[in-house]
Amino acid sequence: MDFTWLDKPLEFSTVLNMIIGAVIVLAFILGVVTYTIYFERKVIGWMQWRIGPNRVGPLGLLQSIADVLKLLIKEDIVPAKADRTVFLIAPIIAFFPSFMVLAVIPFTATHVFTAASNVGVVYYIALSALTIIGVVLGGWASNNKYSLIGGMRSAAQMISYEVPLAMSMLGVVLMAGSLNLVKIVEAQQEFPYVWYVVPQLLGFIIFIISAVAELNRTPFDLPEAESELVAGYFTEYSGFRFAFYMLAEYVYVFAMSALGTTLYFGGWSGPFLPGWLWFAIKVSCFIFFFFWVRATMPRIRTDQLLSFAWKVLIPLALLNLVGTAVVKALF
Amino acid sequence: MSEETKKPAAATEEAPAPVDPRVEQANAFLEGVRSKIVAAFGDAVIEEAGLAKHQPTLVIQNDKWAEVVDYVKQEPSLAFVYPEAMAGTDYMEKGYIEVYLLVHSFVRAGDLALKVRTPRDEAKVPSVTSTFPGTNWEEREIYDLLGVTFVGHPDLKRIMNTDDWNGHPLRKDYVVQD
Amino acid sequence: MAEIRTEELLMNIGPQHPSTHGVLRVVVKVDGEIIKEAEPVVGYLHRGTEKLAEDLQYTQIIPYTDRMDYLSSMVNNHAIVTAVEHAMDLEVPERAEHLRVIVVELNRLMSHLVFLGTYLLDLGAMSPFLYAFANRERVVDYFNRLCGARLTYNYMRVGGVKWDAPDGWIEDVKTFVPHMRKELDMLHDLVTGNEIFLNRVKGIGVYDTDYALSLGLSGINLRCTGFNWDLRKNKPYSIYDRFDFDVIVGQNGDCFDRYMCHMKEIVESLKIVEQALEQIPDGPVMGKVPKILRVPAGEYYHAIEGTRGELGVYIVSEGKDKPYRLKFRRPSFINLQVLPDLLRGQTMSNLIAILGAVDIVLGEVDA
Numbered sequence: 001m002d003f004t005w006l007d008k009p010l011e012f013s014t015v016l017n018m019i020i021g022a023v024i025v026l027a028f029i030l031g032v033v034t035y036t037i038y039f040e041r042k043v044i045g046w047m048q049w050r051i052g053p054n055r056v057g058p059l060g061l062l063q064s065i066a067d068v069l070k071l072l073i074k075e076d077i078v079p080a081k082a083d084r085t086v087f088l089i090a091p092i093i094a095f096f097p098s099f100m101v102l103a104v105i106p107f108t109a110t111h112v113f114t115a116a117s118n119v120g121v122v123y124y125i126a127l128s129a130l131t132i133i134g135v136v137l138g139g140w141a142s143n144n145k146y147s148l149i150g151g152m153r154s155a156a157q158m159i160s161y162e163v164p165l166a167m168s169m170l171g172v173v174l175m176a177g178s179l180n181l182v183k184i185v186e187a188q189q190e191f192p193y194v195w196y197v198v199p200q201l202l203g204f205i206i207f208i209i210s211a212v213a214e215l216n217r218t219p220f221d222l223p224e225a226e227s228e229l230v231a232g233y234f235t236e237y238s239g240f241r242f243a244f245y246m247l248a249e250y251v252y253v254f255a256m257s258a259l260g261t262t263l264y265f266g267g268w269s270g271p272f273l274p275g276w277l278w279f280a281i282k283v284s285c286f287i288f289f290f291f292w293v294r295a296t297m298p299r300i301r302t303d304q305l306l307s308f309a310w311k312v313l314i315p316l317a318l319l320n321l322v323g324t325a326v327v328k329a330l331f
Numbered sequence: 332m333s334e335e336t337k338k339p340a341a342a343t344e345e346a347p348a349p350v351d352p353r354v355e356q357a358n359a360f361l362e363g364v365r366s367k368i369v370a371a372f373g374d375a376v377i378e379e380a381g382l383a384k385h386q387p388t389l390v391i392q393n394d395k396w397a398e399v400v401d402y403v404k405q406e407p408s409l410a411f412v413y414p415e416a417m418a419g420t421d422y423m424e425k426g427y428i429e430v431y432l433l434v435h436s437f438v439r440a441g442d443l444a445l446k447v448r449t450p451r452d453e454a455k456v457p458s459v460t461s462t463f464p465g466t467n468w469e470e471r472e473i474y475d476l477l478g479v480t481f482v483g484h485p486d487l488k489r490i491m492n493t494d495d496w497n498g499h500p501l502r503k504d505y506v507v508q509d
Numbered sequence: 510m511a512e513i514r515t516e517e518l519l520m521n522i523g524p525q526h527p528s529t530h531g532v533l534r535v536v537v538k539v540d541g542e543i544i545k546e547a548e549p550v551v552g553y554l555h556r557g558t559e560k561l562a563e564d565l566q567y568t569q570i571i572p573y574t575d576r577m578d579y580l581s582s583m584v585n586n587h588a589i590v591t592a593v594e595h596a597m598d599l600e601v602p603e604r605a606e607h608l609r610v611i612v613v614e615l616n617r618l619m620s621h622l623v624f625l626g627t628y629l630l631d632l633g634a635m636s637p638f639l640y641a642f643a644n645r646e647r648v649v650d651y652f653n654r655l656c657g658a659r660l661t662y663n664y665m666r667v668g669g670v671k672w673d674a675p676d677g678w679i680e681d682v683k684t685f686v687p688h689m690r691k692e693l694d695m696l697h698d699l700v701t702g703n704e705i706f707l708n709r710v711k712g713i714g715v716y717d718t719d720y721a722l723s724l725g726l727s728g729i730n731l732r733c734t735g736f737n738w739d740l741r742k743n744k745p746y747s748i749y750d751r752f753d754f755d756v757i758v759g760q761n762g763d764c765f766d767r768y769m770c771h772m773k774e775i776v777e778s779l780k781i782v783e784q785a786l787e788q789i790p791d792g793p794v795m796g797k798v799p800k801i802l803r804v805p806a807g808e809y810y811h812a813i814e815g816t817r818g819e820l821g822v823y824i825v826s827e828g829k830d831k832p833y834r835l836k837f838r839r840p841s842f843i844n845l846q847v848l849p850d851l852l853r854g855q856t857m858s859n860l861i862a863i864l865g866a867v868d869i870v871l872g873e874v875d876a
Contacts, residue, residue: 044636048639049640049643145520149542149857218634219705221633222858295635295636296636296699297633297634298633298634298705298709299634299705300708302542302858304708304709
């Protein structure tokens with residue numbers, strides 16, 4: 001099925017359908033993110049011989065909702081000497097792209113809510129880089145030395161890891177022959193009939209490491225290191241602005257996992273079960289992996305982190321790219 | 332500070348009391364160190380010498396304090412290189428403040444207690460931080476709590492109390508402020 | 510072309526900060542990420558213990574010592590009671606000595622577990638903190654049964670200990686030793702081989718023996734440079750000469766060596782506890798001591814091997830029941846002096862690694 005909104009006439013009903021579709025996806029993602037936060041606390045708790053949240057609602061299921069509600073009704077504090085306009089806009093700039101990138105990811109075979117854009121991969125990378133601006137602006141506008149240092153560190157880290165992330169994705173693009181994420185999933189169902197994680201194992205490893213760094217998660221969570229800079233670039237944010245930053249981070253967790261599933265694990269393809277269920281299972285496995293790494297690893301230092309990106313990951317990614325190209329050319 | 336050796340309380344007979352071997356050893360240790368210091372600086376530098384419960388103790392003259400401490404560290408046969416403890420005591424009735432420094436020698440396998448006294452008004456003691464950097468904070472604490480100025484200390488300021496505190500709490504005549 | 514103007518930031522870390530292990534303030538002058546100068550400011554937890562002691566009888570001072578190094582209260586108790594017993598030449602019954610050694614070594618173990626947990630938490634790994642504290646909780650439970658308290662025990666008295674072990678206590682502690690050994694293996698698996706951890710602590714904060722001696726460092730901070738000096742072996746007190754254990758010595762004097770010394774000392778403490786549990790005789794737990802303790806006039810200094818170094822007590826007595834001057838030689842206070850030298854030229858992330866490895870407790874720094 002090749003449903004795409006581009007074929008439909010630009011009428012009021014089409015526009016209305018598209019808006020409703022966007023709102024549905026938004027609501028769905030908010031639900032997913034709420035329970036991602038809940039499961040993170042539960043899973044990490046179990047790994048640490050603890051129970052995790054279990055008071056609010058049955059099994060603590062309403063914990064995230066209670067937390068979000070608490071954040072939303074908090075007093076809106078803007079530091080006195082902060083650059084007010086920038087301070088207010090920064091979380092929005094950080095958070096906006098995280099939703100926009102979800103437009104290109106195919107959730108199911110019929111991908112009704114997906115844009116099926118022919119430049120999906122590029123669209124994703126370009127938008128995820130916009131978040132960095134939001135982070136830096138947040139760090140600067142807070143008028144706080146710790147936030148400034150945190151913001152700069154975060155920017156350095158995210159920019160450095162964009163490069164290997166993009167290069168690892170290029171390996172997959174070479175194999176599939178298209179930047180369209182839908183076509184990449186369909187290409188994994190043809191020859192050589194394996195998900196791209198097998199021929200692109202090196203690329204996958206680079207992708208996973210860069211993804212963790214892009215998400216600012218342990219072991220690359222220096223910008224948020226509580227024990228070193230209080231809370232890095234969002235030290236001064238409270239209430240719903242803090243909620244924006246947190247939301248952006250967790251939507252990105254979902255988006256990166258979805259991207260990884262699409263590129264390397266065949267997206268929604270799989271026997272017996274419906275496509276969306278397979279997609280959900282694969283994304284859940286990715287998210288679980290992120291939680292697992294967070295519970296286990298200590299933090300890497302900034303200079304070690306940057307030298308790792310530039311001196312190790314980028315050469316490996318180049319190697320992967322060249323190797324893929326050579327193999328493709330020969331066969 | 333006493334110079335006693337262990338004696339039985341009532342000694343009416345002529346038979347000498349058995350001397351504790353630890354006391355003998357401590358006295359020998361004390362004499363070994365004392366003779367070297369006297370040879371280097373002269374007799375007057377040691378005001379008192381004795382044992383405090385088997386611990387050889389020397390009271391050094393105030394103006395020669397830093398030099399003697401440096402000497403016992405640098406002299407190869409003494410080599411008291413490890414500063415173990417430093418304390419200050421306010422002897423109000425006797426009219427002086429005493430600074431106590433315990434140093435250890437691995438060469439001689441023993442401790443030596445060195446003390447120096449200073450009058451309570453305008454209390455001044457030469458600093459030994461150039462010999463033992465580890466006494467830096469101890470001297471600051473003695474300055475803060477007892478009011479002894481250490482001449483030559485690189486950064487003499489209060490350490491426990493706030494910088495604008497009045498008085499020196501460990502002195503016996505300190506009145507607690509409300 | 511005008512030069513780019515850079516500024517040095519004067520930053521304040523603490524006194525309220527998740528990583529300074531208490532109320533410690535470090536004033537750092539930072540140029541970008543490099544520390545130009547660092548100065549610790551202490552005294553936020555100064556409670557005047559030494560001044561208070563001049564007005565208290567020796568037994569009344571013991572609860573105050575609990576609160577100095579609050580992570581190893583038994584060790585502090587041990588310091589003051591052995592100092593008074595040394596001054597008064599008092600005999601302690603065998604059972605009391607064994608109980609003392611058991612609780613002191615268990616306390617050392619507990620303190621090292623806290624070090625492990627908090628050090629790794631500072632470096633970003635969340636889980637070892639919980640595993641370490643889960644094990645520590647078992648020992649805290651034993652102490653709770655023994656003396657009724659979880660943190661500040663007030664257990665020892667001059668001439669013995671206050672409470673005898675309740676029924677079944679010795680057997681329960683015997684089951685703890687093999688359990689802890691297994692847990693330690695698990696912690697080693699999780700942490701010690703981890704590349705990320707090693708990159709953050711190896712070669713960081715290095716100093717040599719001469720520097721350590723001139724600074725008066727003691728305990729693990731001295732032994733990590735390779736110098737074998739442990740008061741339990743070099744100036745034996747209590748009944749330590751009866752137990753067979755090794756002194757853990759490092760090699761390079763860096764943060765990793767300090768970490769490994771802590772971990773290996775847990776093993777040695779378990780050895781001592783095991784032997785003491787085997788050898789403990791029956792008998793009274795309190796010796797013959799006068800009702801009112803009067804230390805004979807004179808001055809005395811006695812030091813024990815505390816968890817963080819040499820914990821010494823200096824008593825000046827006029828023969829009364831209260832000391833004329835009581836001074837504690839506190840290892841964390843002296844060890845913290847190493848910070849300005851070690852931090853010069855380091856990055857901010859290394860500040861946390863170095864400060865954590867010095868292993869201070871602010872209660873002991875400030876007294």
